[in-house]
Amino acid sequence: MKRVGILCVGNDSPGINAAIRSAVVRGLNLNIEVVGIKDGFEGLLRDDLDVLLRPNVSGILHQGGTILGTSLFVPAEDDEINKVKEKVEQYSLTSLLIIGGRLGAKAAINLMKFDVPSVLVPATIDNDLSFTDFSIGFFTAVEHVTNALDILHSTAEAHHRVMIVETMGRPGGWIATVGGLAGGADFIITNAEKINFEELIDNIRNRYEGKKRFSLVVIESGVEISEKIKNECGCTNNENAAEIIGKFIEKRLKPEFDIEWRYTNLGYLQRGGTPTAMDRIIATQMASHVIEMIKAGKSYHAVGIKGFSLTEVPYSETMLNIKPVDFYLKELTKLFF
Structure with missing residues (x-):
């Protein structure tokens, strides 16, 4: 019987539990034993692992986070990787099933x-992974951003304010762009392109001169602002x-x-919570396929x-x-500014 050690590396994403569930169920169907490893590679090195059966994954499809826990630790030094290799051999693991983003890819x-x-x-x-159009957790994060913008829309309109909403997702720009587009943001700022400050001001001025005396501005975390702009304000x-x-x-506009x-x-708030239907589906698909x-x-x-x-994408550097946000999506947002 083949044995697979499943572990999570990097930050949690809604839908990981759906992937764990899928791997276990598909593994049992194919006579593959799935061993759950707690807290990523840290758990493997401290022998914190156990066989997963159907009762262990029953009822977790809708849960956010990960029942296995996760860790940001990535084996990089020769001695660290050799220790991992020893553990893989000690527990007769045919393969590791790594669930994660960029840190997971680095570890692999x-x-x-x-x-x-x-x-x-x-x-x-x-x-932002270059080898896939979508990754587990993205759709849920976008849903959270969209819902937040829907809520902030009403208070922005009531008080005639500019609401500035910061999202995660740097530097690819996906969460800010897609969430902002779905939530009706009036201007979106990401790391994927240079900020057009004059366009931003013109956009808000036009809204206040008309009937829309409020604005929603979405900005991705980590955006760099020039010293010129800092000095001006x-x-x-x-x-x-x-x-x-x-x-x-x-x-610029208060006067x-x-x-x-x-x-x-x-x-x-973008990272946690119940995964959306799409994240559950792609997690189930992908985890089942890697077991095959x-x-x-x-x-x-x-x-x-x-x-x-x-x-199926062979490992390579x-x-x-980084996969920047799709050009068409960036251009589409401008149609609604």
Whole structure:
């Protein structure tokens, strides 16, 4: 019987539990034993693992987070990878099934160099992995951003304010762009392109001159603001990009419209919670498929989605390339500004 060690690497994403459930159920159907490893590679090195059966994964499809826990630790040094290899051999694991984003991909590539077999299921709300169109957790994160914008829309309109909403997802721009588009944002700022400050001001001015005396501005975390803009609005390096944008808007437009602005950082509200239907479906598909790959003796591959089809992608350093938000989506947002 083949044995698969399943573990999570990096940040949690809604839908990971659906993937764990799928791997266990499919494994049992194919006579493959699935061993759950707690807290990523840290758990493997401290021997914190156990066989997973149907009762262990019953009722977890709708749960956020991960029942196995996760860790940001990635084996990188030779001694760390050798210790992982020893544990894989000690527990007679045919392969590791790694669930994760960029850190998971890094771990998989590092292990491949030492002949430690693994397969990778992409799970990151950032959706920035180059080898797949969608990763587990992205759709749920976008839903949270959309819902937040729906809520903030009403209070922005009531008080005639500019609401600035900060999202995760850097540097790819996917969460801010797709969430902002779905939530009716009036302007979206990401790391994927240079900020057009004059366009931002013109957009808000046109709304206040008309009947829409409020605005929703979505900004991705980590956006860099030039010293020129900081100096214009009297900002310091201790203020984040969203606060600087708010002060810039106030500096330019308060004399005309007595504009007020407020800032909301959605933070970890985007990462947790019940996974959406789409995240459950792609998690189930991908995890089931990698079990079939292991059954066929295939390793050193990631599973991905292109369009609506599953793909198998051989490990390479290109897996670590960042996938910027789709150009068409960026252009589409401008139609509604």
